Amino acid sequence: MKRRDFIGLSTLTATGVATGISACNLGKSEKEKISPALTPMTADVVPITTAERESRIAKAQDLMQALKMGALIVDSGTSLKYFTGISWWPSERPMLAIIPAKGETRYVCPGFEESRLRELIKIGKEVYPWQEDESPYTMVAKALQDAKIPAGDIGMEERLRFFILDGIRKEAPNYNYVSGTPVTMPCRLIKSASEIALMQKASDITVAGIQHGISRLREGMSQGELAGIIEDAQQQLGGNNTDALVLFGVSSAFPHGSVKPRTLQEGDIVLMDCGCSIEGYTSDITRTVVFGKTPTQRQVDIWNLEKKSQTAGFEAAKIGTACEEVDAAARKVITDAGFGPGYQLPGLPHRTGHGIGMDGHEWGNMVKGNQQLIQPGMCFSVEPTIAIPGEFGVRLEDCVYMTEEGPQWFSKTSTAIDKPFG
Numbered sequence: 001m002k003r004r005d006f007i008g009l010s011t012l013t014a015t016g017v018a019t020g021i022s023a024c025n026l027g028k029s030e031k032e033k034i035s036p037a038l039t040p041m042t043a044d045v046v047p048i049t050t051a052e053r054e055s056r057i058a059k060a061q062d063l064m065q066a067l068k069m070g071a072l073i074v075d076s077g078t079s080l081k082y083f084t085g086i087s088w089w090p091s092e093r094p095m096l097a098i099i100p101a102k103g104e105t106r107y108v109c110p111g112f113e114e115s116r117l118r119e120l121i122k123i124g125k126e127v128y129p130w131q132e133d134e135s136p137y138t139m140v141a142k143a144l145q146d147a148k149i150p151a152g153d154i155g156m157e158e159r160l161r162f163f164i165l166d167g168i169r170k171e172a173p174n175y176n177y178v179s180g181t182p183v184t185m186p187c188r189l190i191k192s193a194s195e196i197a198l199m200q201k202a203s204d205i206t207v208a209g210i211q212h213g214i215s216r217l218r219e220g221m222s223q224g225e226l227a228g229i230i231e232d233a234q235q236q237l238g239g240n241n242t243d244a245l246v247l248f249g250v251s252s253a254f255p256h257g258s259v260k261p262r263t264l265q266e267g268d269i270v271l272m273d274c275g276c277s278i279e280g281y282t283s284d285i286t287r288t289v290v291f292g293k294t295p296t297q298r299q300v301d302i303w304n305l306e307k308k309s310q311t312a313g314f315e316a317a318k319i320g321t322a323c324e325e326v327d328a329a330a331r332k333v334i335t336d337a338g339f340g341p342g343y344q345l346p347g348l349p350h351r352t353g354h355g356i357g358m359d360g361h362e363w364g365n366m367v368k369g370n371q372q373l374i375q376p377g378m379c380f381s382v383e384p385t386i387a388i389p390g391e392f393g394v395r396l397e398d399c400v401y402m403t404e405e406g407p408q409w410f411s412k413t414s415t416a417i418d419k420p421f422g
Contacts, residue, residue, distance in 0.1 A: 038212065041205055042238030047279050048194055050122045053085050056187055057099060057123065063183045064101035070149035071100045072180045073140070073168070075160040078358045079184050081280055086120045094136045094164050097124075100147040108139045137164075137171035144172060155180030185363050190377035195281060195357065196401050199379060202239060202283035203399065203410040206274050207421060209234035209242075210287055213272060214420065217291050221264050223248055230274055239276025239283075247271040252288070253393040255350060255385050266292035269299065269392040275360060282360050284381055285411050286397030287420040295417050299394075302386055303417040306394040309333040309384040310413070313352050313366065317382070317400060317407040321374050326366040327352040330384040339386065346388040353381040356399050378402045379410075 060072060060083065074080050074097040076090035084105065088095050095109040095117070105124030109117045114129045121127075126146070128139035144154070156165055157180045169177055191199070213230035227244040234242040251258040252271040264270070273286040288306070290299055313330030330352040334340060339347035355364030356379050364372065364380045383397030396414055400407040412422045 038208075038233055038236040040236070040238040041208065042201065042278065045201055045238075045278060046194065046197065048085070048198075050085065052192065052194060053083060053123060056083055057105065060099055060183050060187055061101050063186060064099075064155065067155075067182055068153060069101060069155045069178070069180075069183065070152045070175070071098055071144060071147060072155040072157060072183050073098055073160060074157040074180075075164060077159050078280075079157050079159065079188070082184075082188055082358060084121070084123050086117075087280075088117075088120075090161070094167075096136075096140065096160075096164070098140065098143050098147070100144075100149060103147050106143045106147065108136055108143060110136075135167065135171060137167040140168050141172035144175070149175075151175060153178045155183055157184055188357060189355065189363050190375060191357060191379050191401065192377070196377075196379070198278045198281035199283065199357070199399070199401070200410055202276055202278040202281055203285065205234055205237045205239040205276055205278070206283040206285045207411050208237055209239070209244075209276070210272055210274055210285065211421065213244075213246075213274075214270075214287075214289060217264065217270065219264055219266060219292065223251065223262055223264075226264075226270075226272070230272065234274070234276040239278065241277045241282075243275050245271075245273040247273075247393070248291075250390060250392060252395075253387045253389050253391060255387060255393065255395070264291055267296070268292075269394070271393060271395055273395065273397065280358050282356060282358065283410070284356055284360055284397060284399055286383060286395045287414060288394045288396060288417075289420055290417060299392070300417055302388070302392075303394050305334065305337050306384065306386050306396050307414065309348075309386070310382050310396045310398070313382040313384060314400065314407055314409075317374060317380075317402065319374055319376060319402065319404065319406070323364060323366050323370040323372045323374060323380075324368050326374075326380075326382065327368055327370075330366075330382065334384060334386060346391075347386065348384050349387055350385065352384045355380045374402055376402050376404050 076088040093110045098106045106126040108128045111129040111131045128143050130136040130139045151174050154175045209230045212233040216229050223246040227246040230244040231242040248262045249268040251262050252269045268291050270291050271288045275284045309330045312333045313326045316326045316329035334348050343349050351367035353366030355362035379401045381399045385395040387393040399410045414420050415422045
């Protein structure tokens with residue numbers, strides 16, 4: 001699925017900004033007119049426990065020791081929350097977690113934020129505050145020294161910003177700074193039962209949101225109006241960070257949307273790519289239907305080809321198989337039907353799937369060249385779009401979690417163009 005900060009203007013237009021309609025700018029009374037009250041589905045949600053986060057840190061420390069890495073430095077963002085449970089906006093003032101290969105987690109933060117940080121800390125206790133006229137990087141150097149790491153490799157979490165790395169290596173030049181991905185990726189790639197349960201709940205909410213959106217289809221509505229209905233429904237159902245990309249007719253041939261606004265007409269393809277998060281864990285589901293009247297034979301044929309391709313990708317997902325084999329299997333169905341080849345249009349212009357977890361797109365991409373072996377606990381999408389410029393596009397997207405016995409869908413898959421959830 002797309003994310004607005006990734007695809008920019010195309011998505012903003014597709015989700016309604018051009019027409020002044022989106023879930024984020026509707027007032028309460030306006031939302032109620034669009035979408036009647038829905039019952040939240042989150043009463044049974046169980047958050048990730050501190051004990052589980054501690055086990056994640058223990059796994060990271062084992063990996064660091066095996067890699068002869070002295071510590072992992074984590075910037076504000078997803079990995080910070082993954083390991084510590086702390087959500088912190090990544091401002092220009094660095095707030096960092098330092099996870100040593102041995103010993104307790106330490107934090108470096110702005111001095112005026114120390115009290116707020118201490119309220120949030122559940123793992124570790126040492127905080128190194130820095131004042132506005134001081135360098136935060138001297139505190140990082142001190143924290144590393146206090147952790148008895150005199151020299152060697154220090155892992156930098158993959159989303160740590162360059163200005164932070166640059167500042168640290170100037171203040172602490174005795175270390176060798178390396179990628180922290182060999183630590184963070186093996187930890188976050190494999191999901192626990194509790195993580196999968198949260199992703200399942202997010203998926204259930206997105207299914208209900210899309211179903212609600214389909215029930216509200218009407219001729220003349222804008223793409224943004226439908227996106228707002230689905231986003232609002234997911235929010236009422238208990239989802240956070242709700243997101244919906246809606247594309248009608250020829251716009252559906254643009255995988256992440258067109259800058260041209262469209263309103264819904266009888267016989268249009270309706271593509272809905274939606275998701276939300278529960279306790280930081282995300283969903284990603286796409287459905288393609290036809291509005292109003294009997295689909296044309298061309299629409300049915302392409303939809304059925306897409307379904308066959310998605311099924312082939314699912315069946316190729318086996319424990320011990322390389323991720324690229326999922327893409328190869330799904331893509332072969334499409335190219336054998338005369339589309340492509342490769343990423344050429346008309347055809348499948350992107351990878352068949354992406355990893356998913358706390359971020360909508362994570363490690364574990366189903367793409368040519370990725371020889372990462374599929375393991376139990378991996379979660380990823382299977383979404384082989386067929387895009388036909390000037391006509392329409394069809395995408396069926398569902399995510400799977402891998403068990404010892406093979407893949408399991410998070411959502412009930414489409415069985416026909418008029419049966420989006422079986």
